[in-house]
Amino acid sequence: MNRFAIHSNRTVSPRGISNSTLLIEDGLITMIVDDYTDEWDCPVQDLGDLVLMPGIVDSHVHINEPGTDWEGFDTITKAAAAGGITTLVDMPLNSLPVTTDPESFNAKLDAAKGKLHVDVGFWGGLIPGNADKIPELLQSGVLGIKAFLIDSGLKEYPNVNESDLRKGMQVIADFGHPLLVHSELNKTDDWVVVNNYKELLASRPRKWEDDAIALMIALCEEYDCRTHIVHLSSSDSIAQIAAAKSRGLALTAETCPHYLFFNAEDIPQEDTIFKCAPPIREKENNELLWEAVRNGVIDMIVTDHSPSPPELKSKKYSEAWGGISSLQFSLPAFWTEAKKHDISLQRVAELMCENPADLAGLNVKKGKIGVGYVADFCIWDPEESFILDESIIQHRHKISPYIGEKLKGVVKQTYLKGKKIYDNGDFMFLNEGEILLK
Numbered sequence: 001m002n003r004f005a006i007h008s009n010r011t012v013s014p015r016g017i018s019n020s021t022l023l024i025e026d027g028l029i030t031m032i033v034d035d036y037t038d039e040w041d042c043p044v045q046d047l048g049d050l051v052l053m054p055g056i057v058d059s060h061v062h063i064n065e066p067g068t069d070w071e072g073f074d075t076i077t078k079a080a081a082a083g084g085i086t087t088l089v090d091m092p093l094n095s096l097p098v099t100t101d102p103e104s105f106n107a108k109l110d111a112a113k114g115k116l117h118v119d120v121g122f123w124g125g126l127i128p129g130n131a132d133k134i135p136e137l138l139q140s141g142v143l144g145i146k147a148f149l150i151d152s153g154l155k156e157y158p159n160v161n162e163s164d165l166r167k168g169m170q171v172i173a174d175f176g177h178p179l180l181v182h183s184e185l186n187k188t189d190d191w192v193v194v195n196n197y198k199e200l201l202a203s204r205p206r207k208w209e210d211d212a213i214a215l216m217i218a219l220c221e222e223y224d225c226r227t228h229i230v231h232l233s234s235s236d237s238i239a240q241i242a243a244a245k246s247r248g249l250a251l252t253a254e255t256c257p258h259y260l261f262f263n264a265e266d267i268p269q270e271d272t273i274f275k276c277a278p279p280i281r282e283k284e285n286n287e288l289l290w291e292a293v294r295n296g297v298i299d300m301i302v303t304d305h306s307p308s309p310p311e312l313k314s315k316k317y318s319e320a321w322g323g324i325s326s327l328q329f330s331l332p333a334f335w336t337e338a339k340k341h342d343i344s345l346q347r348v349a350e351l352m353c354e355n356p357a358d359l360a361g362l363n364v365k366k367g368k369i370g371v372g373y374v375a376d377f378c379i380w381d382p383e384e385s386f387i388l389d390e391s392i393i394q395h396r397h398k399i400s401p402y403i404g405e406k407l408k409g410v411v412k413q414t415y416l417k418g419k420k421i422y423d424n425g426d427f428m429f430l431n432e433g434e435i436l437l438k
Contacts, residue, residue, distance in 0.1 A: 001025060001026055002024070002025070002026055002027065002418055002419075003023075003024065003025050003026075003040075003042045004024055004042050004043045004044070004045065004418075005021050005022060005023050005024065005037070005038070005040055005042055005043070005044040005045070006021070006022050006024065006044070006045045006047065006052065006377070007020070007021040007022075007036045007037075007044060007045070007046045007047060008020065008047040008048070008049075008050060008051065008052035008379075009047075009048060009049050010049060010050070010051045010052065010345065011052045011369060012051060012052065012053040012054070012345050012346055012348075012349045012369065013032075013349075013368065013369040013370060014354075014368055014369075014370065016346055017344075017345055017346060018034065019034060019035055019036070020032055020033065020034055020035070020052075021033050021035070021036055021037045021044070022052075022369070022375075023040050023042070024375045024418045025418075026418065027374060027375055027417035027418035027419070028372065028373070028374060028375060028418070029369065029370065029371055029372065029373050029374075029375050030371060030372075031371065032369070032370070032371060047379060050379050050380065050381055050412060051345060051378075051379065051380050051381070051382055052369070052377060052379055053084075053345070053348070053349050053353065053369075053377065053378045053379070053380065054349055054353040054354070054366070054367055054368055054369050054373075054376060054377065054378065055084065055085065055086025055087060055118075055353065055366070055376030055377055055378050055414065055415070055416065056083070056084050056085040056086065056087075056330070056331060056352045056353055056378050057085070057086070057087040057089075057352070057353055057356040057357045057360065057362065057366060057367055058080070058085050058087070058088050058089070058302050058303055058305070058327060058330065058352075058356065059088075059089040059254075059300070059302050059356040059359050059360050060089070060091065060180075060230060060231070060254065060256075060302035060303060060304045060305075061076065061088045061089065061090055061091065061302075061303060061304075061305045061327060062090070062091045062093070062094045062304075062305060062306045062307070062323070063076050063088070063090040063091075063095070063120070064094045064095050064307070065095055065108075065111050065112075066095055066096065066097075066107055066108065066110075066111040067095050067096025067097065068094065068095060068096060069309065069396070070094065070307055070308050070309060070396070070397075071305075071307045071395065071396050071397075072115070072396055073111065073112045073115035073116055073120070074115040074117075075394060075395055075396040076088065076305070076327065076395065076396075077115070077116050077117035077118045077120065077433055078117050078394045078427060078430075079327050079328035079393070079394035079395050080117070080118045080327060080328070081117050081118055081414050081416070081421050081422040081427060082328050082392075082394050082411065082414070082422055082425075082427075083327060083328040083329060083330060083331060083411055083414075084331055084378030084379070084380055084411040084414050084422075085118060085327065085330070085378070085414075086118050086119060086366075086376035086377075086378070086414065086415075086416050087118060087119045087120070087121070087356075087357070087360075087362065087366055087376070087436070088118060088119070088120045088121070088327075089120070089121045089122065089123060089143060089356075089360050090108070090120060090121070090122045090123065091123055091146060092122070092123050092124055092125035092142075092146055092157070093125060093146075093152060093154055093156070093157040094154070094306070095108060095111075096156070097156070098125055098127075098154070098156045098157045099122060099123070099124050099125055099137075099142070100124065100125040100126075100127050100130050100133065100137070100157075101130060101133040101136075101137060102133070102136050102137055102140045105122065105124065105137060105140050105141075105142060106140070108122060109122075109435060112435060113435075114431065115431075116431065116432075116433025116434065116435070117416075117421060117427070117430050117431060117432065117433050118416055118421070118432075118433045119366075119376075119416070119433050119434050119435075119436050120433060120434075120435060120436060121142075121143045121360055121362070121435070121436035121437070121438075122141075122142050122143065123142055123143060123144050123145065123146045123180060124137040124138065124140075124142035124144070124145050124146070125145065125146050125147070125157060126145050126146070126147040126160055126164065126165075126168045126172075126179070127147075127157060127158050127159075127160060127164075128158055128160055128161070128164050129164075131164065131167035131168045131171065134168055134171045134172065135171055135175070138171075138172070138175045138177055138438070140437075141437030141438050142177075142437075142438065143177070143178075143360045143361055143362075143436070143438050144172075144177040144178040144179065144180060144228075144359075144360070144361075145168065145172050145177060145178075145179050145180065146179075146180040146181075146182075146230075147159075147160045147164075147165065147168070147179065147180070147181050147182070148160065148181075148182040149181060149182060149183055149184060149185050149212045149215070149216075150182065150184040150185060150186055150208070150212075151186075151191075152182070153277075153322070162215065162219075165219055166219070166223075169219055169223040169225040170223055170225070172225050172226075173223050173224055173225035173226070176226070177226070177361070177438070178226040178227070178228050178252075178359055178361075179225055179226065179227050179228065180228045180230050181212070181216050181227065181228065181229060181230065182230055182231070183209055183212035183213045183216055183229050183230070183232075184204065184208040184209055184212050184277070184278055185208055185209075185211045185212035185215065186208055187211070191203075193318045194317060194318055195270075195316075195317050195318060196269040196270050196317055197264065197267045197268070197269050197270075197271070197274065197275075197279075198269060200275060200279050200317075201264055201279050201281065204277060204278050204279050206233075206234035206235075206236045206237075206281070206285070207236075208278070209232070209233065209234035209236075209237055209278055210234055210236050210237045210240070213229055213232075213234075213237045213240060213241065214240060216229065216251075217240060217241075217244045217249065217251060220244070220249050220250060220251050221244075221247075221249055224250065225250070226250040226251075226252075227249075227250065227251050227252075228251075228252045228253070228254070228359055229241065229251070229252070229253040229254070230254055230304070231254065231255060231256050231259070231278065231304050232253045232254065232255045232259075232289070232298060233255065233259050233278040233279065233280070233281050233285075233289070234278070234281070234285070235281075235284075235285045235286070235288035235289055235292070238288060238289075238291075238292045238297050238298075241253050241292075241297055242292075242297045245297070252299040252300070252355070252359060253297065253298050253299055253300075254298065254299065254300045254301065254302050254356075255289055255292075255293065255298050255301065256301065256302060256303055256304045256324070256326075257301060257303065257326060257330055257333040257334045257337075258274075258276065258280055258324045258326065258333075258401065259280055259281070259286060259289060260286060260289060260290060260293070260301075260334065260337050260338075261333055261334075261336065261337050261402075261405075262274065262280050262401065263280070263281075263282060263283040263286055264279070264280055264281055264282045264283075265282060265283055267280065270317060272313050272314070272315070272317055272320035272321075273313060273399065273400070273401045274324075274401050275313075275317070275320055275321070275322045275323075276304075276306070276322050276323055276324045277322050290337075290341045293338075293341070293343065293351065294341065294342065294343060294347075298351075299351070299355045299359075300351050300352070300355040300356045300359065301330070301334050301351045301352050302330075302352075302356055303324075303326050303327045303330045304323075304324065305324070305325060305326055305327035305330075306321075306322075306323025306324060306325070307323065307325040307395055307396065307397055307399075308321035308323060308325075308397070309397055310397060310399055313399055324400070324401060325395055325397065325399055325400045326400055326401075326402060327395065328393060328394055328395060329388060329400075329402055329407060330352070331348075331352065331378070331380065331409055331411060332386075332407035332408060332409035332410070332411075333402055333405075333407060334348070334351075334352070335348065335382060335407075335408055335409040336405075336406075336407050336408045336409065339382070339408060345382065349368075353366075353367045353368070353378075354367040354368055355367075360436075361438060362436065374417055374418075375415055375417060375418040376415060376416055376417065377413070377414065377415040378411060378414060379411070379412050379413040379414070379415070380409055380410060380411045380412055381409070381410045381412060382408070382409050383408070384408070384409070384410040385406055385407065385408045385409075385410075386406070386407060386410055387404065387405070387406050387407075388400070388402050388403050388404065388405055388407055389403070390403055392425075412424055416429075416432050416433065417432070419432055
């Protein structure tokens with residue numbers, strides 16, 4: 001039996017921040033007591049004032065394997081381990097094939113085997129014409145379904161319309177799985193060529209998000225289908241999301257660190273590194289997002305890690321890939337600004353661990369520190385700062401808008417199912433990750 005104890009003066013659990021010692025047996029938390037104890041006849045790791053938090057769960061990641069060299073299971077799960085992230089949920093697009101039927105899902109499972117350093121689950125995809133595939137896809141083990149209301153930029157993954165949504169949502173609701181939605185709605189289908197950031201921002205207005213979210217709220221209520229709004233960037237939609245929640249709708253929303261860390265006013269006009277969809281908006285908008293993070297209208301913080309090779313980011317602005325690469329440093333990217341906005345350590349754990357685990361249906365064992373939960377831990381120093389240098393990046397491609405930024409919060413150790421897989425820059429117990437099926 002693998003049996004040890006771990007103590008921290010700042011243990012983050014649903015009951016708050018406490019001075020606690022945890023007993024770990026065969027990868028599970030079996031006992032929690034107040035204060036330090038060494039009475040269990042086993043080794044004790046004393047963390048002192050380092051924060052002991054549940055392993056982070058990032059439910060919005062583009063791993064992009066099989067079929068591309070944009071990232072991959074090996075590099076992304078090593079980056080996750082270095083970032084205190086113990087669970088990823090992979091999006092169904094940007095791989096070849098896209099995950100829209102059981103056969104393509106099996107191809108993704110095959111690609112993942114032997115390459116996982118943290119645990120990984122998967123979302124399936126809803127596209128026009130595949131509603132009849134959704135039951136079998138869900139039965140195959142995906143954790144939920146993802147749809148685009150606007151052109152995804154990939155011909156293999158076309159966006160759905162209201163009719164497609166209606167066909168899919170009844171099935172998804174019957175299974176009790178969530179539907180995740182990229183919520184932008186361009187009713188005219190007119191696209192303009194954008195040559196700089198100002199034009200990008202104008203080309204994807206808040207109204208696109210607001211109209212799409214209004215549609216999803218109506219369908220969520222009609223079908224009683226758990227609906228999740230991904231990467232919210234429009235503060236104009238906060239009120240309608242809050243109102244829907246107050247009516248008891250099964251609606252949740254996420255945003256990403258880049259929508260909270262950066263502001264449109266400060267982005268260099270021709271720098272494609274910041275290009276993403278929906279775009280990073282103005283400071284006034286983003287301060288309202290912070291308020292929604294604080295008061296619970298926004299439920300979770302995830303990365304939407306969407307990497308690409310440098311050559312795709314270095315194309316002319318209109319053709320450059322739109323996506324932000326940030327998974328490994330999501331915690332410090334968020335915490336750097338969260339600390340300034342009165343976000344507590346307990347709220348960080350809710351936003352980055354507990355609530356994403358709940359969305360993915362993993363909350364019985366993951367996302368919290370509690371008796372019976374898996375011993376997945378992120379151990380970090382919230383006071384220590386560092387300047388991000390590409391030399392520490394574990395992603396396949398060392399490009400990110402955070403390079404050169406001073407970030408607060410340093411991940412020291414990561415535990416996966418009771419095993420220390422990362423320790424102050426060193427990787428240990430590689431290939432300990434598992435595939436998570438519903």
